[in-house]
Amino acid sequence: MSDIILATQGVSKYFGKFLALNDVSVSFERGKLSAIIGPNGAGKSTYFNVLSGAFPPSQGTLTYDGRDITGLPQHEFARIGIAKSFQITNVFPKLTAFENVRVAVQARHVRFGLWRPRQAYEEVNQRAHELLALVGLVQHAERPAQDMAHGEQRALEMGMALAAEPKLLLLDEPTAGMSPEETRTMMDLIQRLAGDRTVILVEHKMKLVMGICERIVVLHHGELLADGTPAEVQNNADVKRVYLGQGRSGSHAAA
Template sequence: MTATAASPIILRTTGVSKMFGKFVALNNISAEFERGVITSIIGPNGAGKSTYFNLLSGAFRPTTGKVEFEGHDVTNVAQHRFAHLGIAKSFQITNIFPHLTVHENVRVGLQAFVSRYDIWRPRSTVPGLAERADELLALVGLKDRRARRARDLAHGEQRALEIGMALAADPRLLLLDEPTAGMSPEETRVMMDLIVRLASERTVILVEHKMKLVMGISRRVLVLHHGELLAQGTPAEVRQNEQVKRVYLGQREH
């Protein structure tokens, strides 16, 4: 079935593989991602999670296979077009403007989507940008930090700010790569609560290595191992999968 805006499937990969020289990073992965839910991609280090994320976000093109978003083939679409299609992403390495204020960071993200036809008018003067920036900061829990320099935020707050910047595109699909990387347990809980709130209005796909945490917030889970799709299903189904148990046997869960 072809995915459309009304379809329960928002994103699909069909037989995608990725090779770097002779190294097979991903091998023949076919998966469907449901609209309006949280799907987590997990697996041990080196499983291919980040490579798969890069394929989903347009940063990499598959060596073979196809990626579809809302029924449209986006396999060869340039990465910078993804935001205009309705896909936003937040990478594992925080990507903010450290010398700008928190509010200015989000406003810059909003300005990128203002019409460019009025070339004589500074985008920063377009009505509503400041107000919308405040709305996004409130959504990610940073409105009371709006005047601080981004560099002065705690690590977890910087990750939340980056997500706020990604939301400036008003995406229907939000991709998050290791959103809790480097966070304290308290920061991790705050981030997970934020992801759940965000998923009430959009589809969220996240790559994570903290298996116990994602099991609590995800409706579906994909498990990668050695570049292949080992298992997929509900958290309960994945938790009971014998192959998944063997892969994680003896590994310390975070």
């Protein structure tokens, strides 16, 4: 089995005549916690959308687990083992935390039918409780999602994503809008989840990811600026220049 779980080769993305990503080639190793970072307008969100299947690349290829998945319909990504959590929280606000996760588990494990054995539903309920425990929300199982704090809603969304039992978890700005305490809790959760699966997160907070990630990919103006360990990236002259505000000239890529 290859050590590479996800890779882009020569990926570019145009929106009309606007070039948002330019020839990005990156390989993500299996079982590692990696981060994609960069200043505002670096192309991070566009790249995330390519990795998660929301945007097909205009040029280049996307490979998962040794298989070319370029242009694969987005709904197929969960089936092959890729789950994602977007920057905007996506939960059912009027359902409880337990009900939200149970719906996600049912979507994977139960097919429509009139004659389902009771045991099948008990297994769904049990798995929902296990996922709530995994993301630290057991005590909030009966609370409506709309009554939960922002950080708790993000953890709930992550629990829903894990219902697909993914090999790869993609997280877009998982700490966006969080307080410092919520941010610390979320980063602890991400580290725990990374113990059992590959995790790739997109962040604009460089200092935040340096302490927990094994690998950092830096984008700038839609191009790959740096790629390496946190120490290598921190000592990279181009990265220092960009984060000191001395950006390159030229057209800016989408965030």
